[in-house]
Amino acid sequence: xxxxxxxxxxxxxxxxxxxxxxxxxxxxxxxxxxxxxxxxxxxxxxxxxxxxxxxxxxxxxxxxxxxxxxxxxxxxxxxxxxxxxxxxxxxxxxxxxxxxxxxxxxxxxxxx
Amino acid sequence: xxxxxxxxxxxxxxxxxxxxxxxxxxxxxxxxxxxxxxxxxxxxxxxxxxxxxxxxxxxxxxxxxxxxxxxxxxxxxxxxxxxxxxxxxxxxxxxxxxxxxxxxxxxxxxxx
Amino acid sequence: xxxxxxxxxxxxxxxxxxxxxxxxxxxxxxxxxxxxxxxxxxxxxxxxxxxxxxxxxxxxxxxxxxxxxxxxxxxxxxxxxxxxxxxxxxxxxxxxxxxxxxxxxxxxxxxx
Amino acid sequence: xxxxxxxxxxxxxxxxxxxxxxxxxxxxxxxxxxxxxxxxxxxxxxxxxxxxxxxxxxxxxxxxxxxxxxxxxxxxxxxxxxxxxxxxxxxxxxxxxxxxxxxxxxxxxxxx
Numbered sequence: 001x002x003x004x005x006x007x008x009x010x011x012x013x014x015x016x017x018x019x020x021x022x023x024x025x026x027x028x029x030x031x032x033x034x035x036x037x038x039x040x041x042x043x044x045x046x047x048x049x050x051x052x053x054x055x056x057x058x059x060x061x062x063x064x065x066x067x068x069x070x071x072x073x074x075x076x077x078x079x080x081x082x083x084x085x086x087x088x089x090x091x092x093x094x095x096x097x098x099x100x101x102x103x104x105x106x107x108x109x110x111x112x
Numbered sequence: 113x114x115x116x117x118x119x120x121x122x123x124x125x126x127x128x129x130x131x132x133x134x135x136x137x138x139x140x141x142x143x144x145x146x147x148x149x150x151x152x153x154x155x156x157x158x159x160x161x162x163x164x165x166x167x168x169x170x171x172x173x174x175x176x177x178x179x180x181x182x183x184x185x186x187x188x189x190x191x192x193x194x195x196x197x198x199x200x201x202x203x204x205x206x207x208x209x210x211x212x213x214x215x216x217x218x219x220x221x222x223x224x
Numbered sequence: 225x226x227x228x229x230x231x232x233x234x235x236x237x238x239x240x241x242x243x244x245x246x247x248x249x250x251x252x253x254x255x256x257x258x259x260x261x262x263x264x265x266x267x268x269x270x271x272x273x274x275x276x277x278x279x280x281x282x283x284x285x286x287x288x289x290x291x292x293x294x295x296x297x298x299x300x301x302x303x304x305x306x307x308x309x310x311x312x313x314x315x316x317x318x319x320x321x322x323x324x325x326x327x328x329x330x331x332x333x334x335x336x
Numbered sequence: 337x338x339x340x341x342x343x344x345x346x347x348x349x350x351x352x353x354x355x356x357x358x359x360x361x362x363x364x365x366x367x368x369x370x371x372x373x374x375x376x377x378x379x380x381x382x383x384x385x386x387x388x389x390x391x392x393x394x395x396x397x398x399x400x401x402x403x404x405x406x407x408x409x410x411x412x413x414x415x416x417x418x419x420x421x422x423x424x425x426x427x428x429x430x431x432x433x434x435x436x437x438x439x440x441x442x443x444x445x446x447x448x
Contacts, residue, residue: 011131015127015167018167018168018171019123019167019171022168022171022172022173023171025172026172026173026266029262029265029266030262034258034259034262035258038253038254038258041253041265042250042253045269045396046398046399046400048168048171048172049389049392050400052164052167052168053385053389055127055130055131055164056130056134056160056164056385059130059131059134059135059160060134060137060138060160060381061134061138062382063382063414064382064386064407064410064411067403067406067407067410068407070403071400071403071404071407074400074403075400078399138378141374141377141378142374146370146371146374147370150365150366150370153365153377154362154365157284157381158286158287158288161277161280162288165273165277168273172269174270175267175270175302176270176274176295176298176299179291179294179295179298180295182291183288183291183292183295186288186291187288190287235355239351239391242391242392242395243347243391243395246392246395246396246397247395249396250396250397272392272395272396276388276391276392279351279354279355279388280354280358280384280388283354283355283358283359283384284358284361284362284384285358285362
């Protein structure tokens, strides 16, 4: 496919991250100690929506890929930082996916 | 992750299909003979947006996964049918991704 | 504009509802008694995303308007029902917007 | 509602613009002289998707409102510039909505 070469890995990292953020969001809402997870829930949703938006933008070769992926890096790092405050397995996995996604966006942006 | 077991393959098929539809959409808009691709362009966008929506819905364990994946099947089949009318490589790849995605949604729905 | 006549009121109701759901979502996440609002938060997001999707679908004259607006009715009614269990002003306003949106979708669907 | 004061007008301008862009997109795809509208179709979709994203972001009080609305301004101005090259009524109405939306985003950003 057309976009395989340039965007492939970054699209995949965004979609993995969207998934991990949504899993963390759903799982947070089920935790017993909910109050400390307010920011985690909100940032999970932010990050999931922005990652999904970034993946779609790359796949349709948007002229705004640069701006959107820079935004994605910000959202991923903020979500990772918040998730790393918590011991839940879903938070750890989410933080990891966020860090990988931010890295993939940076790598992709260094080539465009 | 929480949703690995039930939705994993279906999410992946939806995201592959979203990507193929967007690649086909972008590529159609560059073709010399554009007029015959009007429906293909419109159905590509429909299908890409619905597939992205379905993937997000599954990853956040939406209570509406059934309805959304049934809609996804319709959009995939309509897009595949249209793409199969054209000889472009991107149309063929899109049709194939759409058929696979419809199949993955059906398979997933048969287990819920 | 092209879609003024048929979809105008329904698009506006969906966008009002998306906004009310997101306001309720954000406000719930700030409430002191968070635990009883788990379902409200999740259904707010569901409903906001589905309403936004429905409004976009109508505005691009999607061939799937019927299915999407039927889904929107379900999401609105479920969100309204949940919001009506709570006394917060944002929940009341959200429930009202959801009921109006479900009604506008029904009215629109009766004419197509 | 919570966001009435700060974001209200900007959300409305984004949603009006999303609608005008989608109407223009659909109408372009029906025009007889399609080839000269390739960029218009693509930029309409870009702008519609980004406006919808911006409106949702404001309504959920996203921490990324600034970045997203700056992106929205870019997308609106590029879409307006393209639409102004064409004489179709839908292109004129879309250009006007895009200019208004860019202005509303700038106005909103000057207060945050």
